[in-house]
Amino acid sequence: MEAETRQTFRSLSENVGPFRLKGKTFLIPQMNRIGGHLLAGAFRSFGVNAVLMDTHEGLDLGKAFTSGKECFPCQVTTGDILLFLNKEKERLGKDFDPDRYIYFMPEAEGPCRFGMYNKYQRIVLDSFPELESLKIGSLTSKNSYALDGMFDQEQTKEFRKVGYFSVVVSDVLDRLLWRVRPYEKQKGMADEFIERATHVLAGVFEQRGAVKDFEGILDKLAEIIQEGKKLIDPGIPQKPLIGIVGEIYLRTHVQANQDVIRLLEKHGAEVVNASIAEWVNYTTYDRMREAKIGLRLSLKQLRVSRIRVYLKKILSYGVDLSYQHYRQDQVYKRVKPILDLAQDHRVHHLDKILGKEKIYSFDVGTEACLSIPGILEYVHQGTNGVVNVYPFTCMPSTITSSIMRPIMNQKKVPYLDTPYDGSFQPGREAAIRTFMYQAQQHFKRHARDGSP
Numbered sequence: 082m083e084a085e086t087r088q089t090f091r092s093l094s095e096n097v098g099p100f101r102l103k104g105k106t107f108l109i110p111q112m113n114r115i116g117g118h119l120l121a122g123a124f125r126s127f128g129v130n131a132v133l134m135d136t137h138e139g140l141d142l143g144k145a146f147t148s149g150k151e152c153f154p155c156q157v158t159t160g161d162i163l164l165f166l167n168k169e170k171e172r173l174g175k176d177f178d179p180d181r182y183i184y185f186m187p188e189a190e191g192p193c194r195f196g197m198y199n200k201y202q203r204i205v206l207d208s209f210p211e212l213e214s215l216k217i218g219s220l221t222s223k224n225s226y227a228l229d230g231m232f233d234q235e236q237t238k239e240f241r242k243v244g245y246f247s248v249v250v251s252d253v254l255d256r257l258l259w260r261v262r263p264y265e266k267q268k269g270m271a272d273e274f275i276e277r278a279t280h281v282l283a284g285v286f287e288q289r290g291a292v293k294d295f296e297g298i299l300d301k302l303a304e305i306i307q308e309g310k311k312l313i314d315p316g317i318p319q320k321p322l323i324g325i326v327g328e329i330y331l332r333t334h335v336q337a338n339q340d341v342i343r344l345l346e347k348h349g350a351e352v353v354n355a356s357i358a359e360w361v362n363y364t365t366y367d368r369m370r371e372a373k374i375g376l377r378l379s380l381k382q383l384r385v386s387r388i389r390v391y392l393k394k395i396l397s398y399g400v401d402l403s404y405q406h407y408r409q410d411q412v413y414k415r416v417k418p419i420l421d422l423a424q425d426h427r428v429h430h431l432d433k434i435l436g437k438e439k440i441y442s443f444d445v446g447t448e449a450c451l452s453i454p455g456i457l458e459y460v461h462q463g464t465n466g467v468v469n470v471y472p473f474t475c476m477p478s479t480i481t482s483s484i485m486r487p488i489m490n491q492k493k494v495p496y497l498d499t500p501y502d503g504s505f506q507p508g509r510e511a512a513i514r515t516f517m518y519q520a521q522q523h524f525k526r527h528a529r530d531g532s533p
């Protein structure tokens with residue numbers, strides 16, 4: 082492919098948005114591997130030809146087409162899509178048709194740069210004349226990732242339910258891996274098992290997603306948890322528990338974070354990472370919170386038409402959030418009696434913690450809203466140390482670090498920042514080893530019971 086310098090900015094509005102998926106190949110970038118496979122299965126059950134792209138292999142391309150000032154996830158995903166398209170061109174030759182594809186890159190509003198990835202990548206794609214007609218399918222956190230325009234109207238609501246369910250199920254499968262791997266009977270067993278289970282569950286979503294057979298999917302998940310539990314060697318003593326917070330892409334993308342969970346496990350940890358469903362719930366919760374603020378203001382100003390609009394929004398986001406909680410509870414209630422997997426945080430609870438501590442506010446927004454109270458909640462639950470995983474220069478995670486580092490010092494709970502930018506830092510493993518030594522000491526003194 083030859084890149085051209087000529088660019089037209091009209092395509093930022095024309096070729097980025099919620100396009101209809103019917104008849105297209107929908108390219109999903111990998112963030113967390115399990116979730117990507119399950120989501121692709123859910124899309125396929127609704128007749129969408131969804132493909133989970135390989136990841137991180139195209140990083141050199143990503144770096145070649147970025148300036149170095151972009152966030153690291155932008156470089157990784159730029160490389161993923163360019164490498165995928167290069168391979169497709171090679172595979173299909175003159176039959177390569179960019180119109181056939183929609184590349185999925187959602188966005189978030191707010192003060193950080195995630196809202197710009199798809200615009201930036203549009204500019205990069207437009208620098209290749211043969212890729213101008215390839216569309217970028219985008220959803221936005223502005224409306225809590227509503228899928229309007231991508232499916233037929235009646236399918237939109239149904240897919241949203243199944244898509245969300247796939248997110249919760251993949252969170253649980255991730256948690257199973259982190260719960261079992263530090264205690265596995267034989268090295269490698271847990272990874273192998275979870276890889277197989279991922280493909281089984283992706284197939285189950287593909288077959289049963291569109292008919293909303295949630296119970297059937299849960300039966301399979303419960304069976305997998307039962308099987309996974311058998312990999313645990315009961316003779317291995319309990320280990321210190323480490324909680325992870327941070328930027329969603331980096332903390333879940335194993336290659337981008339240089340497999341930090343495995344490294345922590347190597348030095349004696351059991352790890353639990355913040356979930357993906359937490360972010361989805363946060364966007365719904367935050368839209369509802371904003372609508373409540375708008376309603377209060379409209380009531381003060383007696384603006385009847387605005388009052389109606391905000392009431393409708395509160396009702397709509399309230400129903401969505403209740404539904405999401407209902408499905409999340411359904412999944413965790415089913416699996417927790419089988420194995421003691423970590424429960425997810427509730428967003429309104431995290432908001433309450435911030436309100437009480439007065440160290441940050443949901444009004445500012447970003448993932449710091451989840452990471453800061455998430456750390457406090459980990460401490461409250463008896464976690465023996467916390468790691469903040471994020472891209473180098475990530476704004477919300479830097480805020481988290483600046484607020485939480487002194488607080489964790491006061492609380493005498495080990496805390497570590499691990500920024501990543503694709504380079505290998507020679508001191509990283511030494512820092513993790515030292516952190517884990519501190520976590521071991523904390524564990525000896527407090528076990529995992531959260532006592533001061």
Ligand code: SF4
Nearest residue numbers: 152193194195475476
């Ligand atoms: S959260 Fe961090 S990495 Fe993500 S867009 Fe914002 S600043 Fe960039």
